[in-house]
Amino acid sequence: MTSPLWTDLLARLRSNQPDRLVEWLHKIPFLEGVHPRHLRQIARLLHRRTFEPGEVVFRQGETGSGMYIIQTGLVRIVSEDMVRGEVQLAVLEPGQVFGEMALLDHASRSASAVCQTESVLYGFFEGDLDQLERTRPQAAARLLRNLGLSLAVRLRHTNERLHEVEEGSARANY
Amino acid sequence: MVRPARTMAHPGGDKVLLTAWILLVVAVGAFAATSAWLLMTPLIAGYLLSVLFSPVCEAMDRRGINRTFGTAAILITVIAFLAFALVWATPLVFAQIQEFQANSEAYLHQASLRLSGLLEFLQRLVPPRELDQARAFAASRLKRQGSPFESLQDLLDVLPLLETVVLSLVVAFFLLARGAEVRKSFLAMIPNRYFEMSLRLLHRVQLQTAAYLRGQAMDSLANGILITAALSALQVPYAIFLGAFAGLANAIPLLGPIAGGIPAITLALVGATSTPWWLIAIVLLAIHMLDNFLIYPATVGGSLHLPPWVVILGVALGSQLGGILGMLLAVPLIGLARGFILELHDNLKGFKIL
Numbered sequence: 001m002t003s004p005l006w007t008d009l010l011a012r013l014r015s016n017q018p019d020r021l022v023e024w025l026h027k028i029p030f031l032e033g034v035h036p037r038h039l040r041q042i043a044r045l046l047h048r049r050t051f052e053p054g055e056v057v058f059r060q061g062e063t064g065s066g067m068y069i070i071q072t073g074l075v076r077i078v079s080e081d082m083v084r085g086e087v088q089l090a091v092l093e094p095g096q097v098f099g100e101m102a103l104l105d106h107a108s109r110s111a112s113a114v115c116q117t118e119s120v121l122y123g124f125f126e127g128d129l130d131q132l133e134r135t136r137p138q139a140a141a142r143l144l145r146n147l148g149l150s151l152a153v154r155l156r157h158t159n160e161r162l163h164e165v166e167e168g169s170a171r172a173n174y
Numbered sequence: 175m176v177r178p179a180r181t182m183a184h185p186g187g188d189k190v191l192l193t194a195w196i197l198l199v200v201a202v203g204a205f206a207a208t209s210a211w212l213l214m215t216p217l218i219a220g221y222l223l224s225v226l227f228s229p230v231c232e233a234m235d236r237r238g239i240n241r242t243f244g245t246a247a248i249l250i251t252v253i254a255f256l257a258f259a260l261v262w263a264t265p266l267v268f269a270q271i272q273e274f275q276a277n278s279e280a281y282l283h284q285a286s287l288r289l290s291g292l293l294e295f296l297q298r299l300v301p302p303r304e305l306d307q308a309r310a311f312a313a314s315r316l317k318r319q320g321s322p323f324e325s326l327q328d329l330l331d332v333l334p335l336l337e338t339v340v341l342s343l344v345v346a347f348f349l350l351a352r353g354a355e356v357r358k359s360f361l362a363m364i365p366n367r368y369f370e371m372s373l374r375l376l377h378r379v380q381l382q383t384a385a386y387l388r389g390q391a392m393d394s395l396a397n398g399i400l401i402t403a404a405l406s407a408l409q410v411p412y413a414i415f416l417g418a419f420a421g422l423a424n425a426i427p428l429l430g431p432i433a434g435g436i437p438a439i440t441l442a443l444v445g446a447t448s449t450p451w452w453l454i455a456i457v458l459l460a461i462h463m464l465d466n467f468l469i470y471p472a473t474v475g476g477s478l479h480l481p482p483w484v485v486i487l488g489v490a491l492g493s494q495l496g497g498i499l500g501m502l503l504a505v506p507l508i509g510l511a512r513g514f515i516l517e518l519h520d521n522l523k524g525f526k527i528l
Binding site: 062123125127131137 | 232235236354358361362366367369370371373374376377380381521524525526
């Protein structure tokens with residue numbers, strides 16, 4: 001008879017063997033610099049979700065509580081407003097991350113995420129970050145640092161776009 | 175516009191599904207609560223233990239100690255502590271019970287003198303047969319307390335308690351070692367539309383529950399120690415039992431501090447100690463004030479915000495369902511259920527399901 005406890009212990013003893021998910025996570029730019037041992041811990045916390053084409057991952061304005069990493073499939077990020085209707089902001093590919101702002105501020109989603117094709121996503125949420133902070137603070141610190149870097153890059157990109165728009169508008173007025 | 179998800183193709187169907195889920199959960203919960211209270215007790219006790227010990231387990235996990243080994247080490251320590259306490263406490267408990275039995279006649283006599291007026295009043299109010307029955311019941315209980323293991327049957331009566339303790343420890347071990355995986359497997363079954371909301375709800379409720387339970391345990395422990403020390407200083411007999419009882423009773427808002435103080439004051443009234451009853455009452459009141467203004471805000475923080483009638487009703491219902499343990503658990507459980515419902519409402523609105 002197989003005992004779950006012994007199975008677990010044996011699995012843990014064999015845990016030095018590289019895991020497919022850990023190997024994949026190692027290639028994700030967002031997780032760059034995270035120690036493989038910590039990646040294994042993060043892999044245990046991730047939630048695997050499968051989405052159909054056209055299925056909404058989250059909607060703009062909904063409460064956000066975490067981020068997703070795309071393993072397979074394409075995800076459209078769309079913004080909706082009363083004036084312009086639906087505006088596609090980006091189409092994300094495997095290995096890319098979205099929704100990470102909600103991991104920090106737990107505020108409403110600033111855009112919707114819709115799967116363009118059948119997709120497999122790995123979710124990482126506020127509870128998982130709390131758990132990581134309690135059990136592997138170094139991994140959590142590295143993850144938060146990467147998150148900060150990602151947001152800084154995005155802010156810089158947004159500033160540049162804003163600057164371009166302002167310049168374009170000034171030229172048009174001139 | 176965003177193309178609706180397959181799961182959102184029939185919003186009415188989703189609502190029916192959600193209602194069916196809620197009804198199923200409520201039905202299973204109600205069935206489990208009413209028909210399997212015996213099973214619920216070790217489950218609840220095991221959960222409480224796992225909440226209390228999870229910071230220790232996480233600290234060991236942080237130091238790279240295997241979670242299963244860490245959990246086993248914690249529970250072995252707890253069992254060793256309980257065994258030591260049992261070996262050390264059993265003679266003390268028996269000695270105190272025998273002392274109480276030896277003095278019980280004197281206490282009853284003293285009590286009857288003090289309460290003669292009340293008894294006359296009761297005789298007028300309650301039919302004499304019921305009063306005699308109550309008196310005989312009280313006398314038989316007092317006699318039994320003097321010799322807990324008079325027969326083999328009495329010893330066998332203790333076995334279910336031992337079974338509950340062992341089962342609680344097993345549940346606690348399972349939850350500490352594998353709780354996260356169980357939670358993850360459960361969450362994996364939730365449809366995408368409700369997944370994030372369920373995860374957030376579970377996380378928030380778990381945080382609130384853990385903070386409240388750990389805080390309340392610390393508060394009860396602090397109260398128990400303070401009251402034991404104070405009663406010992408006032409030379410009140412059975413100070414450890416009275417302190418432990420007052421500490422446990424402290425978990426019940428409003429009624430707890432009063433219920434916790436009654437035995438000590440009653441003992442003073444029946445002449446078990448030379449300390450005047452009013453001095454004991456003042457000391458207990460001072461400890462209660464210290465708890466209200468200093469200990470409780472530091473340990474538990476927020477209040478459960480339950481109206482007094484809910485507390486009274488909850489305690490009455492808890493005592494009917496689960497005796498003393500039910501009384502102790504009822505109010506915290508109602509408070510936590512209230513927190514869960516509020517959090518559920520916020521999440522349903524936040525995720526635009528309501």
